[in-house]
Every structure is written in structure tokens, then in C-alpha cells.
Amino acid sequence: MRALLQGKTGRAAAAALLIVCGLALTAQGAWIPAKAILAQVLLERAFAETLASGHPQKPWPWADTVPVARLTLGGESYIALAGSSGQALAFGPGHVEGTPQAGEPGTAVYAAHRDTQFAVLRSLMPGDPVTVTRSDGTTVTFRVTGRRVARWDASGLDPQAPGRHLALSTCWPLDAVTQGPLRLIVEAERMEQP
Amino acid sequence: MTPSLTLGLRKPPRGARLDPLVLGLLTLFAIPGASRAATPPPGSGELVLRGPDGTAPVDAPRLMTDVTVDVSGPTARAVVTQAFRNTTKEWVEGTYVYPLPEDAAVDSMKLVIGERIVVADIRERAQAKRDYEAAKSEGKTAALTEQERPNVFTNAVANIGPGETVLVRIEYQQTVRHTGDRYSLRVPLVVAPRYNPAPPVVNLVGEGTTTAAADPVPDGQRITPPVLVSAKHAPVNPVTVNVTLKAGFDIGALRSDTHKVKIEETGPQSRSISLADGPVPADSDFELVWKPTPSVTPAVGLFREHVGNEAYVLVAVTPPEGKVGPRSPRDVTFVIDNSGSMGGTSIRQAKAGLLAALDRLGPADRFNVIRFDHTMDSVFPASVPTDQAHLDRAKAYVAALEASGGTEMLAPLQAALKDASAEDTSTIRQVVFLTDGAIGNEDQIFSAIAAGRGRSRLFMVGIGSAPNGHLMQHAAELGRGSYTQISTIDQVAERTRELFSKLESPVVTDLTATFSEGGADVTPDLLPDLYRGEPLILSAKLPRAGGTLTLSGRIGDKPWTQTLDLSSAPEGAGISKAWARAKIGDAETARITGKMSPDAADAAILKLALGHKLMTRLTSLVAIDATPRRPAGARLTSAELPLNLPAGWDFEKVFGPAGERAGPIAPPKVQRRTELRRAAAPAVTLPQTATDFEIRLWLGLTLLGLGLLVARTRRFA
Numbered sequence: 001m002r003a004l005l006q007g008k009t010g011r012a013a014a015a016a017l018l019i020v021c022g023l024a025l026t027a028q029g030a031w032i033p034a035k036a037i038l039a040q041v042l043l044e045r046a047f048a049e050t051l052a053s054g055h056p057q058k059p060w061p062w063a064d065t066v067p068v069a070r071l072t073l074g075g076e077s078y079i080a081l082a083g084s085s086g087q088a089l090a091f092g093p094g095h096v097e098g099t100p101q102a103g104e105p106g107t108a109v110y111a112a113h114r115d116t117q118f119a120v121l122r123s124l125m126p127g128d129p130v131t132v133t134r135s136d137g138t139t140v141t142f143r144v145t146g147r148r149v150a151r152w153d154a155s156g157l158d159p160q161a162p163g164r165h166l167a168l169s170t171c172w173p174l175d176a177v178t179q180g181p182l183r184l185i186v187e188a189e190r191m192e193q194p
Numbered sequence: 195m196t197p198s199l200t201l202g203l204r205k206p207p208r209g210a211r212l213d214p215l216v217l218g219l220l221t222l223f224a225i226p227g228a229s230r231a232a233t234p235p236p237g238s239g240e241l242v243l244r245g246p247d248g249t250a251p252v253d254a255p256r257l258m259t260d261v262t263v264d265v266s267g268p269t270a271r272a273v274v275t276q277a278f279r280n281t282t283k284e285w286v287e288g289t290y291v292y293p294l295p296e297d298a299a300v301d302s303m304k305l306v307i308g309e310r311i312v313v314a315d316i317r318e319r320a321q322a323k324r325d326y327e328a329a330k331s332e333g334k335t336a337a338l339t340e341q342e343r344p345n346v347f348t349n350a351v352a353n354i355g356p357g358e359t360v361l362v363r364i365e366y367q368q369t370v371r372h373t374g375d376r377y378s379l380r381v382p383l384v385v386a387p388r389y390n391p392a393p394p395v396v397n398l399v400g401e402g403t404t405t406a407a408a409d410p411v412p413d414g415q416r417i418t419p420p421v422l423v424s425a426k427h428a429p430v431n432p433v434t435v436n437v438t439l440k441a442g443f444d445i446g447a448l449r450s451d452t453h454k455v456k457i458e459e460t461g462p463q464s465r466s467i468s469l470a471d472g473p474v475p476a477d478s479d480f481e482l483v484w485k486p487t488p489s490v491t492p493a494v495g496l497f498r499e500h501v502g503n504e505a506y507v508l509v510a511v512t513p514p515e516g517k518v519g520p521r522s523p524r525d526v527t528f529v530i531d532n533s534g535s536m537g538g539t540s541i542r543q544a545k546a547g548l549l550a551a552l553d554r555l556g557p558a559d560r561f562n563v564i565r566f567d568h569t570m571d572s573v574f575p576a577s578v579p580t581d582q583a584h585l586d587r588a589k590a591y592v593a594a595l596e597a598s599g600g601t602e603m604l605a606p607l608q609a610a611l612k613d614a615s616a617e618d619t620s621t622i623r624q625v626v627f628l629t630d631g632a633i634g635n636e637d638q639i640f641s642a643i644a645a646g647r648g649r650s651r652l653f654m655v656g657i658g659s660a661p662n663g664h665l666m667q668h669a670a671e672l673g674r675g676s677y678t679q680i681s682t683i684d685q686v687a688e689r690t691r692e693l694f695s696k697l698e699s700p701v702v703t704d705l706t707a708t709f710s711e712g713g714a715d716v717t718p719d720l721l722p723d724l725y726r727g728e729p730l731i732l733s734a735k736l737p738r739a740g741g742t743l744t745l746s747g748r749i750g751d752k753p754w755t756q757t758l759d760l761s762s763a764p765e766g767a768g769i770s771k772a773w774a775r776a777k778i779g780d781a782e783t784a785r786i787t788g789k790m791s792p793d794a795a796d797a798a799i800l801k802l803a804l805g806h807k808l809m810t811r812l813t814s815l816v817a818i819d820a821t822p823r824r825p826a827g828a829r830l831t832s833a834e835l836p837l838n839l840p841a842g843w844d845f846e847k848v849f850g851p852a853g854e855r856a857g858p859i860a861p862p863k864v865q866r867r868t869e870l871r872r873a874a875a876p877a878v879t880l881p882q883t884a885t886d887f888e889i890r891l892w893l894g895l896t897l898l899g900l901g902l903l904v905a906r907t908r909r910f911a
Contacts, residue, residue, distance in 0.1 A: 011904060018901030025894030032887035084881040096878060098409070104792065111881045115888065150880075157878040160412050162320060171884035177892075179884045 032090070036116040039091035043067050043079035050135050059091075068095050069102060071110060072131040073168070074120040084111050093117050096169075099159040102132040103140035103190060107157050107165040114184070118170035121147075121186050130166060130188050142166040142188035151181050164190035255280045255288035255354060257835055259433045259476060261381055267442035268370055268495050268510055269768050270379055272298075275363045280354040285824045287330065287352040287832040291419040293382035293479075296345040296664035298366040299768075299775035300809040305337040305351070305817035306361035314339070314817035316807045318800070322814035326350065333824035337362045339815040342417050343636065344779070345664040346385050347809075353824045364815075367768040367775070372510065373692070374727030377441070380679075381480040383433055386535065386660045386840045387421055389601035390414040390634040410635035417634055420836040429475030429838045437467040437482060442495070446487040451682050452659070453480050477838035478659030481681055495729075496758055497766030498739040505739035506770040507763060512729040513702045513747065513754055521698060523558040524622045525577050527610045527650075530592065531629035531657075533567040533601040537844035540658035541597040543683050544628045547655060548592050550690040551626060555580040560621075563588050566606035567599030576614060597844075601633050604642055611646040623648075624697055625673070628655040631662030637786050639665065643672040644787035651675040653693060660840035672783070676725050696725035700750030707732055709760075710741035717776040721747075733773040739763065774806035782811070 039059070046059035047067040056066040065081045065088045084094035093112035100106040112118035124130075130142045142165075149172045150156060157167050165187065172184040256279040263272040278288045294300065303314035314337065317325065322338060329336035330352035338350045339362070347364075354360050371378045390411035411417075422430060435453070439445070444462045449455075454470040467482060495510035530548055532541060548563070555561055560577040561584075564570060573591045578584045610625045631654075633639070643652060652673025654666040657680055670677040678693045680686055705721035715735040724730055730745065739760050746755040778799050785795035796812060803813040824830060 011907070015901045015904040018897050018904060020901075022894045022896070022898030022901055025890045026898060027894070029887040029889075029891030029894055032885050032890075089881060089883060094881065096881065099878060107878070109878050109880070111883050113883050113885050115885055118883065152880045152882070155878050155880050157880075159878055167878075169880045169883065171882065176884070177886070177888045179882060179886065183880045183883070185880070 033116055035090055036092070036113070040079060040117075043081070043092055047079045047135070051133075051137055054136075056135065064088075065091075065094075066135075067092075068135050069110075070133040071168075072133075074123050074128065076117070076120050078112070078117045080110055080112075089113060093168075099157075101134055102142070102166055103134065103138060103164060105162070105164055106159050107161050107167055108132075109157055109159070109167045109169060111169045114170040114172070114174050118168065119174065121168060121170050121184055122174050124168075124186050129191075130168070132166065140164075141191045143191050144186060144188045147184065147186050149182055149184055152183050153181075155183065155185060157185070166190070255286055255351075255833060255835065257288070257290055257431050258473070259292075259383075259431065261383075261433065261435045261480075263379065263381065263435075263437045265370060265379060265437060265439045265441070267440065267766060268372075268497060268508055269766060269772060270368050270370055271365065271768060272368065272381070273363060273365050275361055276349060277359055277361050278351050278354055279359040280356060282831075283356045285356065285828050285830045286354050287350065287830055288354060288835055289348060289350045289419075289832070290835040291342070291346065291348050291385050291417065291837065292476075293345055293385045293660070294347055294364075294366060295368045295380060295382060296667050297775060297779070298345070298368050299771040299806075300339070300341070300347070300364060300366040300815070301771055301807050302363075302365040303337065303339050303815040303817060304361075304363045305335070305819065306363065307335050307358075307819055310819065312337075312817040312819050314815040316804065316809065316813050316815055319812050319814045322816040325818060326352065326816050329353075329818040330830070333822035333826070333828075335360065335819040335823055337817045339364060339809060341809050341811055341814070342413060343664055344782070344811075345382065345662070346417055348416065353830060355823060362817075367771040369508070369731065369772055372512075372729050372731075374512075375485050377484050379437065379482045380663070381435060382660065382663065383476040383479055384431075384660050384838055384840050385417070385419070386630065386632045386658075386662070386843070387837075388414075388417055388632050388634040388662075389533065389535065390418070391600075391602055391604070391638075410638045414634055419834050421839055422836045429477055430836065431476040431838060432473035433476045434473050435467075435469050435480050437465075439465045439467060439482075439484065441465075441484060441486070444487040446485045448482070448484040450480065450482050451685055452478060455482070475838055478841035479661075479681070481679075494756075494758065496760070496763040497769055498760065498763040499766055499769035500739065501770045503737075504770075505736045506733065506773050507736065507739055507743070507760060508731075508733045508766060508769045508772055509707075509743060509745075509758065510729045510731045511745060511756060511758070512727065513724060513749055513756075515699065515726055515749075517700075517750070521556065521558075522620065522622050523556075523560070524624055524697070525560045526555065526624045526626060526697075527562050527564065527577065528552075529564045529566065529606050529610050529625065529627045529629075530595065531567075531601065531603070532565050532595045532597050532599075533632075534598050535601060535630055535632040535843065536657065537597040537846075539683060539842035540630055541595065543680050543686055544655075544657045545592055545595060546683065546686045547628060547657070547680055547690050549589060550686065551694065552585060552588060552592075554690075554694045555585070557581075561588070563592060564606050564610055565591075565595055566602065567597075568602045569599070570602070570606045570609065572609070601629075603629070603633055603639055604635070607639060607642055608646060611643070611648065611650050611652075613648050613650060616648050619649075623650040624653060624675070625650050626653045626655060626693070626697075627669070628657055630658040630660075631656065631665035633662070633665065636662075636665050636668070640668060640672055640783070640786045641788070643669055647673050653678070653697065655680060655689075655693065658840065659842050668783070671722060672787070674723055676728060692727075696727070699726035701725060702730075702747050702749050702754070705730060705745065705747035707734075708744045708746075709734065709736065710744075711736055711738065711760075713737045715777075717773060717780055719780060733769065733776055735770075735773055736760075771806060771808065774802050774808055778802050778808065778810055 042059045046057045049057040065083055067079045068082045069080045071078050071080055078093055080093040080095050081088040082095055084096045088094045093110045096109040099109040102108040124144055126144050126146055128144045133139045168186045169183050172182040258277045260275045263270050280286050305312040326336050326338040335353045340348045349362050351360055441463050456468050456470045458466040460466050498507045528548055530544055559580045562574050562577040564572040573588050653675040654670040654677045656666040666677045678689050680689045702724040743758045781795045781798045784790035785792055799810055800812050803810040809815055
């Protein structure tokens, strides 16, 4: 390494390599939140069309998922996608497979990245409202009942639980930089209709 | 008649106020006598189950069942009495999973403790469960009857004292099954072990974790009780069956292919039937078949019942048989189940049935054969013309089939319903599905049929000693076909012939029913198409039972009309219950096929169930004794009562080699699958929701800085 750095050309090459790698990683890193913001714009449009037409609309032609609901929480509003695969989560909150639609009997579960959309879970406290507008146009309001941390494979969430529940999940701890097994779960219960 | 059993009652209760049937059953327990083949040999107290704390093993309560059925014309009223006998010195709770007919309207349960009778109330399921649990912890004797499937029920009895026997008595109403001139009554006696498909697993690309999708059998645990290793244990759960038959017409032939019966002639229209050799183990369904004497052909059955201000009618009409015209060419896909549960006699029946069916194909027909266990294959890539070469190949393929593996029914069903020429009206597309239906994901199958049936018609053929009648009946209804039952190898020829006469004869279509009086609430709301010999059965709720009912439709291409006078209908018992049960079935179907939202369907079911006091998926029967009996501090142990393997089944084919596991009761493989799955995914698994963009950003910027630094150093050097 030292021998390489001592040569003039070697040093130039090392500098170029470092700069190129640095730029690539920076761009990749910056692309993740940028993609999340950009996608929400397209999703917002697709969801508006879905509500108007009554049929699921893809946000962009090659998308493998469709917008299913609008989540309004902590003063922010996001369009959620069907499924919680890595691809879907890159763009917005995902409606976890095998859980009912929000407002139906059982526990509806949405997951999103802690550093993009669901960073907002940090400020969500018991008593706060969470509103879900479904693709069929129904709007359901939930009230946050509690927050807890659990392992990803021991969430304790039963999709068939009696009652109508909502659970929002993201990775925990919120400001960690590496991926881990823990999840923050914010639980909410449907408010009685007036 | 006092068949005796080795199960003895320590202290026979003074049953002065008990009705005769209950007394009779208690007598069965009270008289110790020579042991019969049906009962466990003395000293076989090996039915040891672990207590809830996993420490002290306890004997499971012994069970004895009596079934008494009164058939009166089109309906049957059955009383099932289960006696739970605690042979231990502990207080126990026993849980027993048992079958009833798929159209049973269960409306009554009584708990008999000593000489006290507690009549059960119908309550919403969750409430009933809470009340039961509360009584259980207070030391009160209590019984809870819950519906797991329309044909699978669970009885739980808490706080059975040491050495005590407690009776649970369930009553239900059902309609008599009727095809051509054959009337039949089926009493299911054992729930076959079900195969519960695992939920599909979705891999999160790039994240290395998986998330489980919806479990197709969320209640798998509730329908997989322990099963006895048939090689090591004498069968348990002895049953007696008594039928009083009032046919409503002169009876010709009467027989049972499934059990040896003793028949007593009590009149030209009535018989009394009991098991010839006393109690039998609960390991195969009881079927009774009767026919009218050749001179009478009762084509119309019309009955009514008044309940409160409302009238209910039940109509069974067999349209005349149409002339068999020129046959349209048919495209038949045969599907045969060769999973492990079909091992033993079932696969032989299925193969014989399928081979007989292949012989009935005409030269203009096309066909294909699909077989499945947890995998599937078809003989030909698409349907082929019926010629000798193709037939020979298909027959060789079928003859070589062996039963083993799981039962993944969805994929072969979808493959069979897939129609390459959906717009073709010159041919008739039929799917003949041979299976025992030993699966737990019925609802998934039903929605697949409703979504994918197209122009195909689905004919279910139920195989073996204890097929899943709910799956068969309902799949055939949704698939606009019919259900044929093959219980024994002797029935293969007769029932296959019957099935083919249905496949080949013109269908009665476009059926409508019009009541002259307004306000009729009719079920089924959409009348099905009928095949040769099948009756049209409908029931209705009316403001008053008067006026006429006009039925019309087309037989082949000829119109058909028949008018019935309702005011002359004889009174029948239980018609209102049959109507409500059918309406509940309609609502369940609407929920599964998406015609009704789950909420609306549940609300409709609950209203009918509570109004007519019927047990459903949402309502349970609970009976609680008034006074606590278990002393404070005395332990209560719980045990699930083991079931027999259905007769003719091969234990190893279903559960793997028995030698693999120690202990007298092997946990079934299907059940173990469930447990394993539950252990791994007890709840929703949450996806990875952390991105590494911060790391990348920081790493990228550091590298960038380092690169610039190196570049600068070079300039200064």
C-alpha cells in the first residue's frame, strides 16, 4: 500500500478510486430518501385515480404493486402500497400480507422505513389519531393505544384478533444505522363511529 | 337391549327425573360385562395424556356416544349423547372433536350431572367461551359446544369429578338426502385427520428475512385432535346408533352398506333400525339407504310448519327425467387425490371409480387425468381425444398410482378449472374430482371454485369411510355439479353408473319458484341446475302457508312447469330450523365468494342464529351448573380426547412410520406441521424497515474526503 502510494501515478489512481467510490455511495445513499419522496408524488396521483375510478391504478407502468390506502398520522400523509416486500417499502408504507384492510375485523398492519415515512412514529403518542382512507373510499379513524418494541418474528400481532385494530411498524432503534431484529410497533384501535 | 361395556360407573346416579334415553345410556356404563371387540381391552389404561403443566400424566376421560335419529318424511331429528367418564382421581376437563352432518341445524344441548339437567343457552361465541372459562375456574361443571366447521364441532366439559360420568346431549335437525328413488341418512362418526396447507412464504428480496402471508387454516390447531396409533391400540369411543324411520311412503329396500344393522318392521311405512353387533368404534360414518316400493313414486314432498305468526314450507320436487337426446361431445377432466390420507382402501375405491369412468367415455369426447398429493401431475399436457392409445396410457397411469404425501388441493383444482376454450358452446366441460376431502382450508377451495368455474361443472366424488361432507356438498353446489358418495368398494360400480347417468343426461336449467302469496323469503335464493334424478329442494318463510307455488324450468330444451297447492301441505316438524340453517349457509357462501362483506354476512348469520337458537360459526351453546363443586385448591387437568383413525386408513401413510416417535399417542404429522409453523411464526412477522442509506452516505462522504485529501497531498508533494 505504502509502495503504491509513493508512486505518483499510484497515488493519483488511489485518489480517483476513492473519489469515484465515495460519489457512488453518496449517490446511492441520497437516492433512497429521494426515491421515497419522488415515489410519494406519483403514488398520490395513482391513488387519486384509484379513488375516482374504483379500480387499482399502478403508479408507474412497471410497478409491481398498487396503492391501497392513505395513512394520515402526526401531521403527515403517505400513500401505502400492497405488500411489504423490499421493493414496495422503498416507495412507501406497505400493507403487510395476510392482515385485513384497516377497519375490518382483525389487526391491519402497515410497515415503513424508520428513516423515511415512519420516522414520524417517533412522535406518535397514545391518544393521537391515525386516519386511513382505503381504496374503496372509506375513511376509518383509529386512536393510538400504545407503543412497544418486539422482535420481527415475535410481534404478538394476531391478524384475526377480535375487534378492529391497526398496527404500524418500523425498525427499532429509530436512529440506529445498522439493520437489526427489533421493531417498534405502534398500536391503535378503531374509534367508535359517532 | 343392554349392550355392556367394561367401562363401569363407580356410583350409578339415582336417575329418577332423567328421561329414558339418558337412563339407558347410563345403564350402558353401569353394567360391567364381557368386553367386546369395540371396547379397549382391560388394562389398556394407556390413553395417557399429559396434564397442562407437563408434569403428571393423566388418563384422558373415556367417551361413549349414543346416536338416536327419528326420520319423519323429509327431515330427521337426531339426539347425540356423549358420556364423558373420568377414570382418574383428579378433576378433569375433557375436549372432544366430533363430526355432525354438514347441514345439521344444532339447536339444543343439555348437560347432565348426576340427576341434575342443565339446559344450555345459545350465546355469541366469544361470550359463551368467557362464561365457560369463568365457570371452569370457579369449579362449576360446565359444557361448551362450538362449531369449527359446518360439519366439525368441539365439546368441552370442565370439572368432571374423580370417577364421575357427565353426559352432554346435543340435538340437531337435518334434511334427508334424496337422489332418484334412493333416500339416505348419513351419521358421520369420526373427523378424519385434516391436512392443513402451510401459509405461502414471501421472501423479502435483499433483506434476508421472510414474512408469512395469511394462514389458509388459521384455526388448524382446533381441528387436529390427537389420533390413536391404530396398530398399538384397540379402537376407542364406542358408539351405538338407533334409527326410527317413518318414510312417509311404503318402504321397499332398506339397507346399510357401512354397518351391519338389525331391522325391525314396525309397519308398511316405518322401520326401527339398530346396530346388529352392539356398539361399534367411532371410526367410520354410518349410512342408511331406503327406497320406496316400486309401485309408488313420490315425486313431490311438501311440508309446512307454523311458528308464531309465520309459516315455513319445505318443498322437494323431482322433475321428470328428460329424454336423452343426441349427446353433445364432452371434455372431462378427472382429478384423483393420491395423498397419504387416501392410503388403504380409499385409493383402491378411487382408482376403481376412475377406471370405470374412463370406460364410459364416448369416441367424440376429450379427456385428461390429473393426480395430486402435495405435488401434481397430469397424464397429458392438455385434454386429448378418447382413442384406445390415450385410454391405455391413462389407465396404466391410474393403475400405478400409490397414496402418500400431503394434500395440496388448490393447485390441481385451479388446473382442472382452467379452460383453454372458454367460449366454446358446442362441447360441455366437466370436472370429476375424486377425494376424501381431508383438508382444513375449505374456504380457500370454495373461493377458487367461485372465481374460476367459468363454464365448467364440478362433480365431487367422496371416497372412503369418513369423507368431508361439507367440502364435497358445497364444492359441488358452487361448481354447479353434484356430489356422489362412494363409501365402500362394493358401491363403486353402482355409484359410478349413477354419476355417469347424471353427466350424460340433460340438465334441468333456468329453474324459478313463484309463490302466489307475496312476502316469501326463499332459500336457496338462486335455484341450482338439477341432474337426472335429483330433487329440487327449497324452503321458504311466508306470512301464511296458503296459495300456490309454481315451479318452472327447462329439461334439456323442453319447458317444464308444476304447480303445488300449499294449503293442503301436511304439517312437518323442524321446517323452520331447516330454513334458517339453509339461510345461514347462503350467507356463509356469500361471504366466501365476496358477494357480501364479512360484516354484513356475520350480522345476518348472528340474527338468524339467535332468532332460531341455532349453533353457528358465531354462536355457541353453553351450559353451566349453578353450584361450584371442585374444592378450592384442587387441580383441574385438561385432556383432548383421542380419535380413531377412520376405518381403512393407513396410519403410516398419513403420519409417517409409527416407530419414529415414542409414546402411545403420536402427534399427527399434520398437527406437527401446524405446531412447527406456529412456533416459527406465532403472529404477523414484520418486514425489515431499516435502510442503510445513512451508512452509505457517511461512508461515501468519508471516501470522498479521503480521495480529495490524497489528491491534495499529491499536489503539495
